[in-house]
Amino acid sequence: MKELIVISGKGGTGKTSLTACLATLAEQCVIADCDVDAANLHLLLSPRVHHRTPFVSGEMAVIDETRCNQCGHCQQLCRFEGISPTPPYTILPSGCEGCRVCAHFCPQQAISMVPRQCGEWYRSVSSAGPMIHARINVGAENSGKLVSLFRQQARQLAEEQQSPWLLVDGPPGLGCPVIASVTGADAVLIVTEPTLAGQHDMVRIIDLLEHFSMTGYICINRWDINPEMTRTIRQIAEQRGVSCVGLIPFDRQVVSAQLKARPVIDQPDSIAAMAIKDLWDNVHAILSTP
Amino acid sequence: MKLAIASGKGGTGKTTLTVALAQAAQAPVQLLDCDVEEPNSHLFFTKGDSKRDVVTVAVPHIDPQRCTHCGLCGDFCAYNALACLPTETILFEGLCHSCGGCMRLCPHQAISERQQRIGYIDQWRHGQIDLFSGVLDVGQAMSPPLIRAVKRHQQADKLILLDCPPGTSCPLTTTIHDADVVILVTEPTPFGLHDLQIAVETVRQLNRPVAVIINRSDLGDQSIHDYCRSKKIPILLQIPFEKRIAVAYSRGDGLLDALPGLQPQLALVLNQARKLYRENLT
Amino acid sequence: MKIAFSTNGTNREDLVDSRFGRAERFVIIDSISDELQVVDNIQNRQSSQGAGIQSATTLINQGVGAVVTGQCGPKAFTLLERSGIRVYPCPAITIAEAFRQVQQNKLSATTSATVEGHWGEV
DSSP: OEEEEEEOSSSSSSHHHHHHHHHHHSTTEEEEEOOGGGOOHHHHHOOEEEEEEEEEEEEEEEEOTTTOOOOOHHHHHOSSSOBOSSSSOOBOTTTOOOOOHHHHHOTTOOEEEEEEEEEEEEEEEETTEEEEEEEEOTTOOOOHHHHHHHHHHHHHHHHHTTOSEEEEEOOSSSSHHHHHHHTTOSEEEEEEOSSHHHHHHHHHHHHHHHHTTOOEEEEEETGGGOHHHHHHHHHHHHHTTOEEEEEEOOOTHHHHHHHTTSOGGGOTTSHHHHHHHHHHHHHHHHHHOO | OEEEEEOSSTTSSHHHHHHHHHHHSOSOEEEEEOOTTSOOGGGGSOOOOOEEEEEEEEEEEEOTTTOOOOOHHHHHOTTOOEEEOSSOEEEOGGGOOOOOHHHHHOTTOOEEEEEEEEEEEEEEEETTEEEEEEEEOTTOOOOHHHHHHHHTTOOTTSEEEEEOOSSSSHHHHHHHTTOSEEEEEEOSSHHHHHHHHHHHHHHHHTTOOEEEEEESTTSSOSHHHHHHHHHTOOEEEEEOOOHHHHHHHHHTOOHHHHOGGGHHHHHHHHHHHHHHHHHHHO | OEEEEEESSSSTTSBBOSOSTTOSEEEEEETTTOOEEEEEOHHHHTOSSOHHHHHHHHHHHTTOSEEEESOOOHHHHHHHHHTTOEEEEOOSOBHHHHHHHHHTTOSOOOSSOSSOTTTTOO
């Protein structure tokens, strides 16, 4: 089984739309949506949920109002803007990082720690194959733990089904979730665009992959918006040993396909679909070579 | 006024708009780039003299002379950053959240704090715009301390524009929890709508007034309008897709470079945001 | 010498688990007395981060001299190495077989972490 992670650093480069196309092209693949903050893959692959499991991650402080005497000690100790700045002191869930300091040092022992409910994750069957995805609660965050959980579940599923491919829609940015999504994968596909921001973020991802000695490939979406910039980005990547496996042109059919809740690969006459087909053939060839 | 510009979905033009709003303000503005994992605001400005401040967080330093290997700090640490072995206590810096608990807890006063670098903040001045750009070091996992450091530069007498990190989790809530108004930039596609709904829920949970700007407004359908109407969210601006905007952006040119005529509309957006802010105060 | 095996089982016929920090249990066999001890790792594996560190600390405090597991990440490896504990990467064979191979020097100890961090989470 080969595990391919699709990431982009910068948002809006078309990562999810591309992942949905690759998942549709790959025969017998298992899909994991690790971009849980902006989980959109299900909008294109219409998964039917078979199992749902709640998940908790970390802890959060709660104040027992009957014991609290408003001394404000917790507020002084908290380094995370996790407690309201003025009395009556309350826990601000958006700030609390679950460090336990307030609970441990409260002179009234009025604070305790409770597990933090983060959402639900699903095992589903989608139009492109078995899929692991999630819905997280408002304000809850993606984490390395969650991403690792999904990858682990998806790998298990891929082994059970003897799927040759595991495709992961990776999280945005460069932080812990991304690190947890790329480590140990067979290859990382970076989706970028011919813009300064796209170039800037791609370089940061290549730095990250180098840091972890991982193999990366890039593809450039909407490359024809600025062919000169496309050339520059390609050169920068290739100088770093990261080869370009595809150039996808700007195509309004990507949006019209999305409005029909389908990946653009379903519209075989679209120029984006043709380019993505070539891209998949390249990735397939590279990863199938032992 | 502290105006945060965010978007649930990435790539909707949040940074482009933030920069354009700063340019359209024609008044002293602070532009704070809080998207510290991928800060891109500065790409729209010519490079000038910048001032760089390193940002550090406190991590424990263990005095081996005083440590008795009692293990209390390791048991306490919610992040498993301390390993208490029979003959030494080892810190894994990457896991430490700098809560200070171990230092307070140690019965032998064996733990003090030292500063550990997590990134830096660059500052530039471009006319009336003061730009602060937080940059997280590659390989660092935790952005909120750096975001808080960027926000410490806020000056209440100026218009403050916060270019927010993507998503709706910790980095975003750290950025917007004390903002006066939050503008969400979206696009009229199923992805845009889905992510907008989650972002609106997040902002409303923090009790912040919210408004919407629709970018590439002609590349999609009416669902964003329907949603905003049902939730009583004002739509402050709609920008149609134009190839010259996309091309200008790809070169690092701003929205106002491509469409200078947009300035009055952007100034109006700022006024509408101020109105929302005042309404929320009363 | 006490040798620890990461596993989701409880006895010698169970398989060595490829995960270290996120393994369910450790079976520890004393090579001198041949006594078998089972150490639960549930609390460590449920940590949101640093599971490998916690598991390594547990085993160090148990006084083991060697660890047999599938893959060992950099943080756990650092701790085990500093405590003079050898780490033997091993495929999913029975604990009994792995124990025999360690004794007959058929498994070789690794001198570095075998995978990057976060490898076996959850």
